Amino acid sequence: xxxxxxxxxxxxxxxxxxxxxxxxxxxxxxxxxxxxxxxxxxxxxxxxxxxxxxxxxxxxxxxxxxxxxxxxxxxxxxxxxxxxxxxxxxxxxxxxxxxxxxxxxxxxxxxxxxxxxxxxxxxxxxxxxxxxxxxxxxx
Amino acid sequence: xxxxxxxxxxxxxxxxxxxxxxxxxxxxxxxxxxxxxxxxxxxxxxxxxxxxxxxxxxxxxxxxxxxxxxxxxxxxxxxxxxxxxxxxxxxxxxxxxxxxxxxxxxxxxxxxxxxxxxxxxxxxxxxx
Numbered sequence: 001x002x003x004x005x006x007x008x009x010x011x012x013x014x015x016x017x018x019x020x021x022x023x024x025x026x027x028x029x030x031x032x033x034x035x036x037x038x039x040x041x042x043x044x045x046x047x048x049x050x051x052x053x054x055x056x057x058x059x060x061x062x063x064x065x066x067x068x069x070x071x072x073x074x075x076x077x078x079x080x081x082x083x084x085x086x087x088x089x090x091x092x093x094x095x096x097x098x099x100x101x102x103x104x105x106x107x108x109x110x111x112x113x114x115x116x117x118x119x120x121x122x123x124x125x126x127x128x129x130x131x132x133x134x135x136x137x138x139x
Numbered sequence: 140x141x142x143x144x145x146x147x148x149x150x151x152x153x154x155x156x157x158x159x160x161x162x163x164x165x166x167x168x169x170x171x172x173x174x175x176x177x178x179x180x181x182x183x184x185x186x187x188x189x190x191x192x193x194x195x196x197x198x199x200x201x202x203x204x205x206x207x208x209x210x211x212x213x214x215x216x217x218x219x220x221x222x223x224x225x226x227x228x229x230x231x232x233x234x235x236x237x238x239x240x241x242x243x244x245x246x247x248x249x250x251x252x253x254x255x256x257x258x259x260x261x262x263x264x265x266x267x
């Protein structure tokens with residue numbers, strides 16, 4: 001058996017029915033060091049990074065990648081290509097470089113996808129309605 | 140990845156091979172660039188509008204991959220403005236140049252292409 005200790009937790013967004021697990025994410029732009037704190041719903045169905053609405057992306061995409069490096073995702077409604085820009089992300093006080101994304105066409109929305117989640121040891125505690133960051137296993 | 144392509148005419152292949160050799164490219168490299176150029180030429184249909192930095196990157200790409208593979212580069216106003224070993228070093232250099240917005244990439248290393256399957260989740264009404 002592996003044991004992990006919950007280090008830090010954030011309550012589910014109870015405005016959604018049923019409550020929705022979220023991550024508090026600080027985005028820092030690389031050049032102007034603009035900082036924005038967001039509460040992003042966790043979406044394990046989205047394979048990408050941090051999806052943003054178009055207007056937020058426009059403000060924070062100081063360091064966009066060339067269009068050759070925009071990722072294309074296959075969806076039930078066809079393929080979707082997302083613009084992508086590098087930012088610094090701070091999640092549960094852990095700072096890392098990562099990416100924000102938004103659709104080339106369409107409005108987008110706020111979502112934390114699997115490429116962000118795969119860097120974190122997270123537990124979704126349904127009955128307690130909170131998302132917790134876990135420390136490395138303790139036994 | 141490796142692929143096998145069928146139904147290429149001998150004449151087309153000969154001409155393509157000769158053109159690649161003239162440019163100092165291996166067949167695989169030339170074919171990749173040709174595929175990407177074809178994708179780019181159809182990008183207007185996807186609604187993607189390319190800015191001058193993106194167009195500059197496309198022009199410089201072969202040269203950048205030869206000289207700076209694995210390095211982080213920045214392009215602003217259609218010009219290569221900085222090259223660094225890490226993104227953090229690149230940021231320092233771009234800040235020093237007082238440039239607030241530019242195109243950056245880790246040449247040949249950053250992920251491209253297929254991002255994966257977007258499962259039935261929050262995509263419904265927002266993206267389509």
